[in-house]
Amino acid sequence: MLTYALIGCGRISPNHIAAVQNNAEKLRLAAVCDAEETTAHVLLERFGVQGAHLYTDHRTMLEHEHPDLVAVATPSGTHAAIALDCIRAGSHVIVEKPLALSLDEADALIAAAAEADVRLCACHQNRFNKSIRRIRQALEDGRFGRLFHGAAHIRWNRGESYYRQAPWRGTWEQDGGALMNQCIHNIDLLRWMLGDDATEVFAYTDRLAHPYIQAEDLGLALIRFAGGAYGLLEGTTNVYPKNLEETLYLFGEHGTVKAGGKSVNRIEEWRFADGQDDPEAVKSCFAEDPPNVYGFGHTPLYADVIDAIEQHRAPLVDGAAGRRALELVLAVYQSAATGIPVRLPLHGLSTMDFAGRFG
Numbered sequence: 275m276l277t278y279a280l281i282g283c284g285r286i287s288p289n290h291i292a293a294v295q296n297n298a299e300k301l302r303l304a305a306v307c308d309a310e311e312t313t314a315h316v317l318l319e320r321f322g323v324q325g326a327h328l329y330t331d332h333r334t335m336l337e338h339e340h341p342d343l344v345a346v347a348t349p350s351g352t353h354a355a356i357a358l359d360c361i362r363a364g365s366h367v368i369v370e371k372p373l374a375l376s377l378d379e380a381d382a383l384i385a386a387a388a389e390a391d392v393r394l395c396a397c398h399q400n401r402f403n404k405s406i407r408r409i410r411q412a413l414e415d416g417r418f419g420r421l422f423h424g425a426a427h428i429r430w431n432r433g434e435s436y437y438r439q440a441p442w443r444g445t446w447e448q449d450g451g452a453l454m455n456q457c458i459h460n461i462d463l464l465r466w467m468l469g470d471d472a473t474e475v476f477a478y479t480d481r482l483a484h485p486y487i488q489a490e491d492l493g494l495a496l497i498r499f500a501g502g503a504y505g506l507l508e509g510t511t512n513v514y515p516k517n518l519e520e521t522l523y524l525f526g527e528h529g530t531v532k533a534g535g536k537s538v539n540r541i542e543e544w545r546f547a548d549g550q551d552d553p554e555a556v557k558s559c560f561a562e563d564p565p566n567v568y569g570f571g572h573t574p575l576y577a578d579v580i581d582a583i584e585q586h587r588a589p590l591v592d593g594a595a596g597r598r599a600l601e602l603v604l605a606v607y608q609s610a611a612t613g614i615p616v617r618l619p620l621h622g623l624s625t626m627d628f629a630g631r632f633g
Contacts, residue, residue: 275299275302276300276301276342276343276580276583277304277339277340277343278294278301278302278304279303279304279305279306279307279335279336279339279341279345279365280294280303280345281332281344281345281346281348281356282307282345282347282349282370283306283307283310283313283316284313284347284348286347286370286568287317288317288320289399289568289572290345290347290368291317291321291323292321292573293572293573294576296576297573297576297577297580301343303326304326304327304339304341305326305329305335305338305341306318306326306327306328307329307331307332307335308330309330310330311328311330314330315328327339332356332359332360336359336363336365340363340364340365342365343366343367343579343580343583344366345368345369345370345397346360346368346369346370347370349440349442349449350371350372350375350448350450350454350455351375351442351447351448352448353370353372353373354373354374354375354379354382354383357369357373357383358382358383358386361387361392361394362386364390365392366392366393366579366583367392367393367394367395368395368397368575369383369396369397369596371396371398371458371459371596371599372396372454372458372599373593373596373600374596374597375447375448375449375450375454375626376622376626377597377601377604377621377622377623377624378624380593380596380597380600381597381621383593384594384597387593393582393583393589394589394592394593394596395575395578395579395582395589395596396591396592396593396596397591398458398462398463398591398595398596399459399568399569399572399574399575400459400463400537400538400569400571401571401575401590401591402570402574402575402590403533403537403570404560404561405533405538405539405540405561405562406463406533406538407560408541409522409524409531409533409541410467412529412531412546413467413524417526417528417548418524418526418531419527419528419529419547420526420527421469421501421502421503421524421525421526422503422504423504423505423506423525424464424504424505424523424524424525425464425505425506425507425508425521425522425523426460426461426463426464426505426506426507426508426509426521426522426523427508427509427522428456428460428508428520429508429513429517429519429520430510430513430517430518430520430567431511431512431513431515431516431517431518432456432491434484437487438486443455444486444487445488445489446488446625446626446628446629447625447626447629449489449625450607450625451479451487451490451493452491452492452493452510452511453479453490453493453509453607454603456511457493457509458599458600458603460509460520460522461603462591462595462598462599463522463538464497464507465497465505465598465599465602466595467522467524468499468503469501471499471500471501472499472500472505473498473618474497474615474616474617475495475496475497475498475602475605475608475609475615476609476615476616477494477495477496477507477605477607477609477610478492478493478494478495478610479493479494479606479607480492482512483511483512484511484512488629489625489632490632492512493507493508493509493510493606494509495606495609497602507606517536517567519534520534520535520536520537520538520567521534521538521542522538523543528547528548529545529546529547531543531544536563536564537564537569539561539562539569539570540560540561540562540563541556541560541561542557544557575590575591578591601618601619601620602618604620604623605623607627607628608620608623611628611631
């Protein structure tokens with residue numbers, strides 16, 4: 275059985291603890307760490323966890339516990355440094371999105387994990403949604419034929435109270451804006467489905483409704499892929515009065531698919547020329563109704579990482595995948611800042627390169 279530790283006991287941490295408990299036959303929760311000990315204690319009480327040790331310093335925890343697997347769920351700007359400490363301590367690592375806030379940090383994590391021979395996973399759990407796995411299977415089976423274009427829409431709401439809860443949110447140094455925080459999961463899916471080989475981005479970003487944050491609350495982009503497909507991206511936290519939808523479309527010469535719901539957890543359109551399956555049956559079978567936008571993907575993501583450790587293979591969402599999602603967001607920022615298309619691949623770019631962009 276693998277020993278496990280969680281660093282960061284905030285907003286997303288319950289999904290990680292639940293994933294551990296759902297994989298309890300192969301994973302034992304040994305420790306949790308948070309700068310606020312009370313926060314960690316409340317989390318353990320909520321899930322009825324007994325016997326796990328509490329820490330307020332992750333380096334002390336790594337030194338004392340030597341966990342096989344660690345999840346990093348701290349503020350975004352601290353992900354890379356903490357994950358690097360875990361890798362150097364010999365632990366496999368799951369890093370909450372985004373993998374890092376700079377491409378140099380992401381590259382350093384990937385290189386360190388390879389050198390230490392540990393698994394590095396970027397926590398893009400929506401890849402494990404039933405709906406997304408079914409769509410991906412159809413894509414790999416060639417049912418779409420040639421892909422023409424895809425579109426990712428994240429039409430959400432985040433108000434002032436959300437940002438006041440944690441002062442790092444919406445800052446260039448510790449977070450980025452709507453695209454980096456709220457939209458990066460669907461950005462990951464769009465790039466994954468259209469072939470990963472994005473070559474050019476043209477974009478606009480703006481801060482329209484949140485004068486108390488530093489970064490964007492709206493991003494619009496057109497993405498070109500080497501295979502000839504195009505991607506459309508619309509991400510915002512300005513939708514009145516609450517989250518409206520998160521959707522992913524794929525359009526090919528022989529197929530049209532739409533995933534929607536709270537977190538692309540439902541198939542809402544399923545049309546293929548081959549007639550292999552009943553669209554209504556697919557919609558019914560591959561649908562989930564999660565209580566929040568985080569969905570149910572953490573449990574199967576954890577199962578995949580455990581199997582990757584046991585089989586000595588890369589996890590489905592490895593460090594390179596996390597870097598690609600980060601790169602695409604930074605490409606949008608760069609294009610919006612310069613007013614011209616940006617060519618990929620990119621190197622050395624960081625959210626801090628855009629500090630002061632909106633005054």
